Amino acid sequence: MLTILNDDSIAHIMIATLMGGQHTSSTTSSWILFELAQRPDIVQDLLKEQSLVLTGKVDTPVHELPSFTYEQLREFTLLDCVMKETLRLHSPIHTVMRKVIKPVNYKGHMIPKDHFLCAAASVSQLDPTRFPNPEKFDPLRFMNNLDESSQEWTINGVDIAQKSARSHFLPFGAGRHRCIGEAFAHLQIKTIIALFIREFEHQLWTNSQGEQKFPKSDYTSLIVIPERPSFLKLTSRQKV
Numbered sequence: 001m002l003t004i005l006n007d008d009s010i011a012h013i014m015i016a017t018l019m020g021g022q023h024t025s026s027t028t029s030s031w032i033l034f035e036l037a038q039r040p041d042i043v044q045d046l047l048k049e050q051s052l053v054l055t056g057k058v059d060t061p062v063h064e065l066p067s068f069t070y071e072q073l074r075e076f077t078l079l080d081c082v083m084k085e086t087l088r089l090h091s092p093i094h095t096v097m098r099k100v101i102k103p104v105n106y107k108g109h110m111i112p113k114d115h116f117l118c119a120a121a122s123v124s125q126l127d128p129t130r131f132p133n134p135e136k137f138d139p140l141r142f143m144n145n146l147d148e149s150s151q152e153w154t155i156n157g158v159d160i161a162q163k164s165a166r167s168h169f170l171p172f173g174a175g176r177h178r179c180i181g182e183a184f185a186h187l188q189i190k191t192i193i194a195l196f197i198r199e200f201e202h203q204l205w206t207n208s209q210g211e212q213k214f215p216k217s218d219y220t221s222l223i224v225i226p227e228r229p230s231f232l233k234l235t236s237r238q239k240v
Contacts, residue, residue, distance in 0.1 A: 023223045024092040025185055029192050030226055031090040032082060034215060035137050036197070037204045037232055042082065042139065043197050049078045050194060062198050062237055070187070079190050081139035087171035089137060090217065091121035094224050096173050121170040122224075130168045198237065205231035 005013075036043050051060040053075045054068055096119045104111045111117065126134040131141065167174035172182040179185075204212040215226035 023225075025188050027092050027223050027225050028083070028087060028090070028185070029189050032086045032189070032193055033196070033202060033232060034204070034226060034230070035086055035089070036082070036193075037202050038214065039137065040201075040203075042078075043201075046076075046079055046082065046194075046197055049076055050198075065198060068194070073187065073190055073194065076190060076194060077143070078139065079194060080186070081142040082193070083186065083189055084142050084169075085137060085139040088125045088131065088169065089135075090224065091125060091171045092223050093171070093173075094122055094219055095120050096170055098177070119170055119174075124168040124170060127168055201235045201237060202232050205233050 036046075047062060047065075048058040050065055050068070052058050053072055054060070054066050055064075098117050098119075100111050100113055100115045100117060103113050125131065128134050172179035172185070204214060206212050213230075215230035218225050218227045
């Protein structure tokens with residue numbers, strides 16, 4: 001049976017599409033660049049990864065790197081880890097809410113029907129029992145660390161942890177209602193970052209006092225963006 005959407009429903013769908021398809025991706029790309037600005041060593045490793053995947057060598061000059069295919073992009077494993085670690089520290093959505101459909105007894109606490117539960121990624125993703133040294137930007141924590149007994153992570157396969165509503169990793173939600181745009185987000189953001197680091201060297205902007213400042217999180221809107229104003233200094237990689 002055909003369902004006719006009213007104007008409110010159409011407006012809500014459009015808002016969700018714009019938020020999910022634009023603001024979250026641009027915000028995550030920004031956070032990745034700010035994190036990498038402090039870690040030029042990781043940027044070099046990312047370029048070596050591209051070189052190895054695309055040419056079979058780790059020392060191909062940046063300007064000689066060929067274009068990559070979708071299949072090759074999926075082989076940029078370290079870039080996957082950088083994106084996941086950035087999302088862990090800077091989840092674009094600060095809270096995920098779910099409506100209780102039927103009463104639930106959770107550890108002795110009765111949660112009534114029609115109440116709402118709220119999961120905060122900024123809390124669960126900084127849990128030191130799941131993420132040792134949680135404040136540290138460490139992409140390698142995601143590298144080859146799938147524990148089959150706990151089934152926490154995979155990189156190029158299915159995210160087993162995120163299939164479960166018990167997941168502590170919530171940038172795309174979890175369980176049956178997790179974001180359907182996750183795969184596209186990985187494709188889009190990885191492409192942006194992979195090409196950006198080919199074209200530019202970048203670092204945190206140095207102010208007139210000679211200080212570099214990493215931006216704080218701005219929680220005043222639905223999407224957790226870097227506080228404004230925040231700047232990066234870009235230097236074009238010249239061909240030699």
